[in-house]
Amino acid sequence: MNKKLPHTLIILLGPTCVGKTSLSIRIARLFETEIISCDSRQLFREMAIGTAVPDKVLLENIPHHFIQTHSIFDIYNAAKFEAEVLDKLRHMFEIHDFVVMTGGSMLYIDAVCKGIDDLPDIEPELRTALSERMQKEGIEQLRAELKLLDPAYYREVDLRNPVRILHALEICYTTGKSFSSQRSKTVKKRNFRIIKIGLNLDRRELYDRINRRVDEMMIAGLEQEAKNLYPHRHLSTLNTVGYRELFDYFDGHCSKAEAVEKIKSNTRKYARKQLTWFRKDTDIQWFHPNQEEEIVQLISNYG
RNA sequence: GGUGCCAUAGCUCAGUUGGUAGAGCAACGGACUGAAAAUCCGUGUGUCCCUAGUUCGAUUCUUGGUGGCACCA
Numbered sequence: 001m002n003k004k005l006p007h008t009l010i011i012l013l014g015p016t017c018v019g020k021t022s023l024s025i026r027i028a029r030l031f032e033t034e035i036i037s038c039d040s041r042q043l044f045r046e047m048a049i050g051t052a053v054p055d056k057v058l059l060e061n062i063p064h065h066f067i068q069t070h071s072i073f074d075i076y077n078a079a080k081f082e083a084e085v086l087d088k089l090r091h092m093f094e095i096h097d098f099v100v101m102t103g104g105s106m107l108y109i110d111a112v113c114k115g116i117d118d119l120p121d122i123e124p125e126l127r128t129a130l131s132e133r134m135q136k137e138g139i140e141q142l143r144a145e146l147k148l149l150d151p152a153y154y155r156e157v158d159l160r161n162p163v164r165i166l167h168a169l170e171i172c173y174t175t176g177k178s179f180s181s182q183r184s185k186t187v188k189k190r191n192f193r194i195i196k197i198g199l200n201l202d203r204r205e206l207y208d209r210i211n212r213r214v215d216e217m218m219i220a221g222l223e224q225e226a227k228n229l230y231p232h233r234h235l236s237t238l239n240t241v242g243y244r245e246l247f248d249y250f251d252g253h254c255s256k257a258e259a260v261e262k263i264k265s266n267t268r269k270y271a272r273k274q275l276t277w278f279r280k281d282t283d284i285q286w287f288h289p290n291q292e293e294e295i296v297q298l299i300s301n302y303g
Numbered sequence: 304g305g306u307g308c309c310a311u312a313g314c315u316c317a318g319u320u321g322g323u324a325g326a327g328c329a330a331c332g333g334a335c336u337g338a339a340a341a342u343c344c345g346u347g348u349g350u351c352c353c354u355a356g357u358u359c360g361a362u363u364c365u366u367g368g369u370g371g372c373a374c375c376a
Contacts, residue, residue: 114336163341269340
């Protein structure tokens with residue numbers, strides 16, 4: 001391959017359970033390259049079964065990055081992911097023209113492709129204090145505070161969404177400046193080419209696959225995995241489909257069968273939410289997961 | 304075979320003293336730059352089983368069907 005051509009990041013994305021993993025491995029093998037996982041939950045080594053981490057055999061065949069590399073006890077977010085992936089890509093592009101990134105974490109994909117604003121980390125104490133105030137004083141009080149500190153953001157933010165209010169206040173208090181003044185809203189330049197390949201299935205088939213995979217996770221021991229994590233259930237990372245429903249069951253709020261049904265239902269909702277996000281991204285070229293030849297052809301055209 | 308009950312959204316069901324209907328679940332859509340598998344917002348999608356009557360008007364009342372369930376034979 002011609003080394004003078006720009007390096008290319010091939011992003012395989014799509015809703016959960018659509019078949020991204022197996023296709024990404026075949027494509028990575030064909031182009032003799034490696035895979036970056038873009039999955040905000042497979043990052044954590046404590047959550048293997050519930051996040052559908054690929055088989056060891058598959059992982060050993062093709063080098064994977066960002067799978068089970070972090071701990072649920074670490075603070076992690078899309079900005080850290082952006083920085084770590086860009087750093088990794090620098091090294092990978094020294095030996096590969098193509099790198100495959102695969103996953104369905106929408107914000108994380110955007111962070112890698114478009115960048116994310118440079119904001120300071122939030123002290124855990126501040127986060128806790130503001131959350132407690134939200135509980136005690138109610139959202140109205142914090143809204144009023146945001147109106148004083150950052151009237152511009154107050155005007156455009158979804159005032160009913162507590163997480164948005166809290167985060168804006170966190171940034172205001174940490175930096176001493178308004179949140180809106182630090183939002184660049186600009187797309188960062190990348191020195192590599194990006195091809196976004198979207199995978200989608202007929203809705204019925206996607207749901208069948210999701211339902212089946214949840215059953216398989218239960219057989220594989222998801223309940224025990226969740227039980228081991230139960231003591232840490234208040235970590236935000238464990239506020240994840242597949243775990244929180246089982247925590248409810250452990251707490252006696254529902255039967256095991258109801259928890260499993262709830263996992264399926266919430267996974268289907270998650271898939272829909274992913275599709276809503278991807279739908280507005282006009283850079284994505286859509287395929288059926290079995291259109292492997294067409295996808296390979298498309299990538300080859302860029303080489 | 305006889306008698307009784309039921310038939311309304313994808314499912315379970317409510318309701319209309321006659322003015323074409325609504326809950327839960329499911330489904331569907333949207334927002335979203337540092338918790339993102341998170342968080343937040345929105346949408347009822349219908350030959351009210353069919354037929355013939357009564358009526359200005361029938362999903363509702365009446366006749367006759369069809370299907371289901373129960374009981375009696």
